[in-house]
Amino acid sequence: MSELLEVAIVGAGLSGLALAERLSAAGRAVGVFEARDRCGGRILSVPLANNLTVDLGPTWLWPGSQPRIAALCRRLGLTLFRQADAGQSLYKISADTVPVGYHDRQTHADAWRIQGGCAALIDALLAKLADIDIRLNQALLRIVDRDDHIELSFSTVNGTDTVRAKRAVLTVPPRLMAERIAFVPALSADLFEACRATPTWMAGHAKAAVAYPSAFWRQQGWSGNAVLPYPGAILSEIYDAEDPRGEFGALFGFFGIPAEFRDRYRAQLPGLLTHHLSELYGPDAAEPLRSTIQDWSMEAYTATALDRLPPIGHPDYGHRWLQLDHWTDKLYFGGTETAAEHGGYLEGALVAAERVYAALT
Structure with a gap:
């Protein structure tokens, strides 16, 4: 040039x-x-199963309070759908406590996703x-x-x-x-x-997505949302990640363990992830079709050493x-x-x- x-x-x-x-x-x-x-x-959006694409970076937009992104999606002809929230959310306050269900209508109020990621x-x-x-x-x-x-x-x-x-x-x-x-x-x-x-927003974080044959948690009355704000939680937040076009179910979440521990246990993370989800949602969660992990702290064009500890x-x-x-x-x-x-x-x-x-x- x-x-x-x-x-x-x-x-x-x-x-x-x-x-x-x-x-x-x-x-x-x-x-x-x-x-x-x-x-x-x-x-970053990746296919996890047939007609099922998940976001490993930003996921949501709020058309009611974010007019620019809403207008751009309309102009580009993109299809939006509401974040699935039906059912009870789970809250687990420590590793030794049993998760409890609660109705949450605030976390994703007016949150939408883009079809296809x-x-x-x-x-x-x-x-x-x-x-x-x-x-x-x-x-x-x-x-x-x-x-x-x-x-x-x-x-x-x-x-x-x-x-x-x-x-x-x-x-x-x-x-x-x-x-x-x-x-x-x-x-x-x-x-x-x-x-x-x-x-750098999200630079110190890692995100996981897991695909299943069906959204079995919904049949159990759960929304797929979970909050686990305790030290040592593999995932600190979990959400339903299903794309309405797909025939499969999916969950995604943000890792709760910091970057230095993710580095140390990199090879064990997929197994720890599956075990963590099965503790919350039962044996069906132990048999995913596929899972993927995106650790943004490992991305040279996203994170610096200063970003490894999230704000x-x-x-x-x-x-x-x-x-x-x-x-x-x-x-x-x-x-x-x-x-x-x-x-x-x-x-x-x-x-x-x-x-x-x-x-x-």
């Missing part, structure tokens, strides 16, 4: 692709560069970006302010590549920017510390330094962690894309 791009977008997650679509529609010459060998970033959103955006140069396996190493343009150097499968652009938008997590990318001139101390202090509660995203332009209107930051509202969510990725688009146009 030897020509001078109008805008180089680094990161092909939801924020980067949504921004690319809007800029392309406005007639801007755009290039997208992604370090992974796939688009989507933390959006959130990756269907990425696929639909990519279909609209067929004429845009989207390059995979391009990890940004260095970005230089050349006064009248920006120069970006990428690590590729064939060595290195250099790209020139009038403006650049980095949609990768701020901590990754601070740790992995060389800025010339260097970022200001305030901006650098703002990047390091911004937790307590939802971080306060959208630091003011990350919402400003830098290098005299040539460098911008996007991605859900930079959003002033809904940071960490799909909606936040679109909030950030909307802000940067307005600044560029």
Whole structure:
């Protein structure tokens, strides 16, 4: 890519692709560069069984309070369905106590999922970006302010590549920017510390999904939801993951054990997972069709060492330094962690894309 791009977008997650679509529609010459060998970033949907796709990254959207993602799904023709919640949820306060059932109508109030998984959103955006140069396996190493343009150097499968652009938008997590990318001139101390202090949403977490011949828990009166907030719980939260199109049942959950213990017992995790579910839901849970585990703390283009211990509660995203332009209107930051509202969510990725688009146009 030897020509001078109008805008180089680094990161092909939801924020980067949504921004690319809007800029392309406005007639801007755009290039997208992604370090992974796939688009989507933390959006990752995988097939577990016939017509059953589960999300190992973001899963839900709330149309009642998240208008941007709801509108985008409508415009792209995606089908939404409500998160299954019928039946009682389980609550287990310690390893030695018996789980108790309770009716929970708040956890997923107005929560919806995308048929085919959130990756269907990425696929639909990519279909609209067929004429845009989207390059995979391009990890940004260095970005230089050349006064009248920006120069970006990428690590590729064939060595290195250099790209020139009038403006650049980095949609990768701020901590990754601070740790992995060389800025010339260097970022200001305030901006650098703002990047390091911004937790990457879900980077310290791991998620599991398990497919079964049927949603047997529903026949027992359970919703599939469970909360297990005690130390040592294999999964701390569990939810029904069935896709209405499928003939199978599925559960997914977030690991409760921290990254260092997941590392230590990596080979034993599938067995521990099955045993954990069978303790909650009985012998039917001991015979899954298939299970899969996605540990985001192991992802080089998601997590840093600072992310291995997840934050307590939802971080306060959208630091003011990350919402400003830098290098005299040539460098911008996007991605859900930079959003002033809904940071960490799909909606936040679109909030950030909307802000940067307005600044560029």
